[in-house]
Amino acid sequence: MRTDSKNVVFSPAPPTLEWIGGIDGVLRLLDQTRLPLEETTIDCRTAEDVWEAIRSLRVRGAPAIGVSAAYGVVIGVQSATTANRDAFDASLRRVCEYLATSRPTAVNLFWAIDRMRRTATESPRLDAKAMAERLLTEARAIEAEDRAMCLAIGRNGAELMPSEGGVLTHCNAGGLATAGDGTALAVLFAAHQVGKRIRVYADETRPLLQGARLTTWELIRRGVPTTLICDSMAGQVMKEGCIQAVVVGADRIAANGDAANKIGTYSVAVLARAHDIPFYVAAPSSTFDFSLPSGEAIPIEIRASEEITEGFGRRTAPRGVDAYNPAFDVTPAKLITGIITERGVIRPVNAETVQRLLRSV
Amino acid sequence: MRTDSKNVVFSPAPPTLEWIGGIDGVLRLLDQTRLPLEETTIDCRTAEDVWEAIRSLRVRGAPAIGVSAAYGVVIGVQSATTANRDAFDASLRRVCEYLATSRPTAVNLFWAIDRMRRTATESPRLDAKAMAERLLTEARAIEAEDRAMCLAIGRNGAELMPSEGGVLTHCNAGGLATAGDGTALAVLFAAHQVGKRIRVYADETRPLLQGARLTTWELIRRGVPTTLICDSMAGQVMKEGCIQAVVVGADRIAANGDAANKIGTYSVAVLARAHDIPFYVAAPSSTFDFSLPSGEAIPIEIRASEEITEGFGRRTAPRGVDAYNPAFDVTPAKLITGIITERGVIRPVNAETVQRLLRSV
Numbered sequence: 058m059r060t061d062s063k064n065v066v067f068s069p070a071p072p073t074l075e076w077i078g079g080i081d082g083v084l085r086l087l088d089q090t091r092l093p094l095e096e097t098t099i100d101c102r103t104a105e106d107v108w109e110a111i112r113s114l115r116v117r118g119a120p121a122i123g124v125s126a127a128y129g130v131v132i133g134v135q136s137a138t139t140a141n142r143d144a145f146d147a148s149l150r151r152v153c154e155y156l157a158t159s160r161p162t163a164v165n166l167f168w169a170i171d172r173m174r175r176t177a178t179e180s181p182r183l184d185a186k187a188m189a190e191r192l193l194t195e196a197r198a199i200e201a202e203d204r205a206m207c208l209a210i211g212r213n214g215a216e217l218m219p220s221e222g223g224v225l226t227h228c229n230a231g232g233l234a235t236a237g238d239g240t241a242l243a244v245l246f247a248a249h250q251v252g253k254r255i256r257v258y259a260d261e262t263r264p265l266l267q268g269a270r271l272t273t274w275e276l277i278r279r280g281v282p283t284t285l286i287c288d289s290m291a292g293q294v295m296k297e298g299c300i301q302a303v304v305v306g307a308d309r310i311a312a313n314g315d316a317a318n319k320i321g322t323y324s325v326a327v328l329a330r331a332h333d334i335p336f337y338v339a340a341p342s343s344t345f346d347f348s349l350p351s352g353e354a355i356p357i358e359i360r361a362s363e364e365i366t367e368g369f370g371r372r373t374a375p376r377g378v379d380a381y382n383p384a385f386d387v388t389p390a391k392l393i394t395g396i397i398t399e400r401g402v403i404r405p406v407n408a409e410t411v412q413r414l415l416r417s418v
Numbered sequence: 419m420r421t422d423s424k425n426v427v428f429s430p431a432p433p434t435l436e437w438i439g440g441i442d443g444v445l446r447l448l449d450q451t452r453l454p455l456e457e458t459t460i461d462c463r464t465a466e467d468v469w470e471a472i473r474s475l476r477v478r479g480a481p482a483i484g485v486s487a488a489y490g491v492v493i494g495v496q497s498a499t500t501a502n503r504d505a506f507d508a509s510l511r512r513v514c515e516y517l518a519t520s521r522p523t524a525v526n527l528f529w530a531i532d533r534m535r536r537t538a539t540e541s542p543r544l545d546a547k548a549m550a551e552r553l554l555t556e557a558r559a560i561e562a563e564d565r566a567m568c569l570a571i572g573r574n575g576a577e578l579m580p581s582e583g584g585v586l587t588h589c590n591a592g593g594l595a596t597a598g599d600g601t602a603l604a605v606l607f608a609a610h611q612v613g614k615r616i617r618v619y620a621d622e623t624r625p626l627l628q629g630a631r632l633t634t635w636e637l638i639r640r641g642v643p644t645t646l647i648c649d650s651m652a653g654q655v656m657k658e659g660c661i662q663a664v665v666v667g668a669d670r671i672a673a674n675g676d677a678a679n680k681i682g683t684y685s686v687a688v689l690a691r692a693h694d695i696p697f698y699v700a701a702p703s704s705t706f707d708f709s710l711p712s713g714e715a716i717p718i719e720i721r722a723s724e725e726i727t728e729g730f731g732r733r734t735a736p737r738g739v740d741a742y743n744p745a746f747d748v749t750p751a752k753l754i755t756g757i758i759t760e761r762g763v764i765r766p767v768n769a770e771t772v773q774r775l776l777r778s779v
Contacts, residue, residue, distance in 0.1 A: 093735065093736040094733060227650075258742075260650070261624070261726065261734075261735070262650070263622070263624060263648040263649065263650055264648050266734050266735075269726070269727070269734050269735040270734060270735065273735055273736055273739045274736045277736055277738065277739060282740075283739060283740060284740045284741065284742050285723075285726060285727065285735055285739050285740065285741040285742070286726070286741070286742050286743075287624040287625050287649070287681070287682070287726055287743075288624065288648070288649050288650040288682075289588075289621070289623070289624055289649040289650075289681055289682025289685060290681055290682070290742065290743075290744060290747075291685060292682075292684045292685030292688055292747065293681060293684060293685070293744055293747040294742070296684065296747070320648070320650055320651055320654060321648070321649075321650025321651070321653075323653045323654060323657065324650060324652060324653030324654070324685065324689055327653055327688065327689055327692045328685055328688055328689075330692075331688045331691075331692065362646075365622065365630070365646060365647070365648055366630070366646065368730070369729075369730030369731070369732050369734065370730075370732060371730055371731055371732070372455060373622075373627050373630050373631060373730065374454065374622070374627075374630040374631065374634055374646055375454040375634055375635045375638055377638065378634045378638060378644060378646050379643075379644060379645045379646065380645065380646040380647070381619075381645050381646070381647050381651065381655070382647075382648075382651075383651060383654055386651075386653065386654040386657070
């Protein structure tokens with residue numbers, strides 16, 4: 058394992074997301090597009106602010122998107138709290154439909170919005186003001202559950218990590234992707250905390266560099282030894298024997314365990330298999346979409362080619378070139394050693410084991 | 419196969435390298451670090467200029483480095499042409515040793531320098547002036563052979579390409595990497611020229627983006643349909659069925675066919691194997707290093723971590739983070755479907771087949 062002493066520890070960072078105030082409050086987000094060089098927050102005061110923040114990745118990561126959308130629903134009905142309940146419900150419907158269009162792949166977005174919608178349906182007799190209060194309570198509950206979920210995932214995953222060795226991760230499934238400690242990174246934080254001597258190899262994760270910008274930033278702040286590599290180096294560090302396990306997050310998981318995650322995850326899974334390295338997905342149960350029998354049904358967001366050709370405020374390819382920019386890929390269950398959830402570890406991964414852990418009462 | 423009509427064709431570009439003048443001439447290089455947005459040339463007038471151009475990748479690609487080094491040797495002895503032969507030879511020795519330190523992996527560098535040195539050894543009776551002329555002739559011969567080599571590789575490889583379909587390449591093994599049409603790209607140019615309907619998927623090739631900056635630039639100029647992807651997307655386009663073959667270059671090939679090439683090539687080879695896609699290496703016979711029994715003996719250049727963390731004129735990772743930046747990796751022969759050389763195709767690839775094609779008289 059490579060060692061170094063260059064990693065430095067920084068002061069605490071602003072939280073990923075925070076509700077400021079009561080029913081008339083605002084959603085304060087750490088602007089992740091400015092990290093790691095600037096730690097600035099933005100206050101979302103309208104549903105449009107929240108939509109834009111999700112769309113432009115100021116807040117990102119499936120669980121954090123879900124919590125943000127829940128608060129976004131609260132913000133979207135703030136102007137309707139003095140209306141009658143019918144007008145309030147119409148307003149609620151509109152904001153829910155609108156926020157659902159911000160990112161097509163993250164199932165937690167739809168899950169959180171549905172839960173907010175259901176909360177209203179279940180309390181038809183509350184007046185608008187009381188209903189708004191109830192929705193804020195629900196959004197706060199989603200956030201609190203998210204924090205608890207992260208801790209449970211960390212606990213469940215830590216024991217799967219090597220007591221000493223390298224762990225590779227791709228993209229950012231950290232505290233920045235949730236209201237709490239993250240999913241994949243929660244596992245790494247927990248393993249580090251119980252004294253396992255791990256070094257994390259973080260893929261930089263082109264085109265948007267969430268690994269370079271966000272994952273290394275989180276790991277360094279928590280004192281976890283970290284080495285940044287380019288995505289193209291994952292195979293090489295595996296071949297060199299530096300990697301004993303892979304842990305990544307997921308944006309959506311089908312009923313059979315096929316997992317959609319940031320583009321490049323599938324390649325890492327194939328490489329891990331070729332090197333006999335266990336490949337884990339860490340994700341809350343809310344990431345599972347039982348309406349999809351397999352990963353083939355998961356829609357893949359295709360993003361603008363400029364993210365590749367002009368990714369750093371500077372053009373790095375000839376003008377006029379065609380670029381293909383799928384934001385996600387799907388790793389088939391057969392390449393996944395285990396899925397670490399807040400309820401336990403699914404292993405081996407198939408429709409039956411997924412069902413057994415998550416659909417039991 | 420994806421189609422588009424966004425690719426545009428540009429006017430002819432300056433040559434990759436060009437000797438201007440006679441024995442007192444200069445080596446004019448297209449400065450590849452400025453591509454694709456600027457087409458500027460630099461004139462190397464000292465051995466230091468040539469060393470710097472190779473070191474900082476203004477000229478790159480194993481064959482182009484070899485040709486440049488040969489001309490660099492001529493430049494290095496220009497000041498000794500009026501000296502006696504002993505002083506001339508001392509000067510030659512010094513410049514040869516010096517230029518050999520510019521890049522550690524490219525075997526063509528050592529090959530070209532050795533050939534220049536041998537040329538002098540073989541003509542011990544020439545005076546300094548005549549010897550310098552003889553060295554220039556030899557450098558010109560190396561360049562001419564390089565052009566012929568590219569054409570032969572293109573011809574030998576074109577028939578291995580699909581008559582219709584996608585071909586993935588990594589880094590730049592094009593005209594910019596040679597004095598001629600390139601190696602891997604010569605195959606693609608030739609396939610396109612004989613009417614095969616191919617689309618090239620070019621990995622952008624982090625950290626230095628040779629694929630995004632150089633390969634797409636060359637392909638577009640030759641009218642070959644081209645799609646740029648991030649390195650992390652290679653697995654996904656293979657999974658989507660877009661890729662029917664992979665062709666890459668090589669910087670050094672061991673006696674058993676293990677091939678060192680730009681970092682990320684090994685990952686592509688593993689992915690190609692997992693998707694049952696043929697994986698070809700295109701390289702001149704000068705790339706083979708018979709002193710190395712296998713790829714394990716190939717030294718891997720580790721470059722500065724700033725190439726990863728500040729690769730776009732802008733810092734994209736937290737200060738103080740450790741980054742690991744191997745410039746090459748080694749693809750084992752067992753993952754290579756065939757090696758396309760100017761003398762023919764080696765297939766299957768092993769010590770015996772390599773020996774049979776390249777060491778026969």
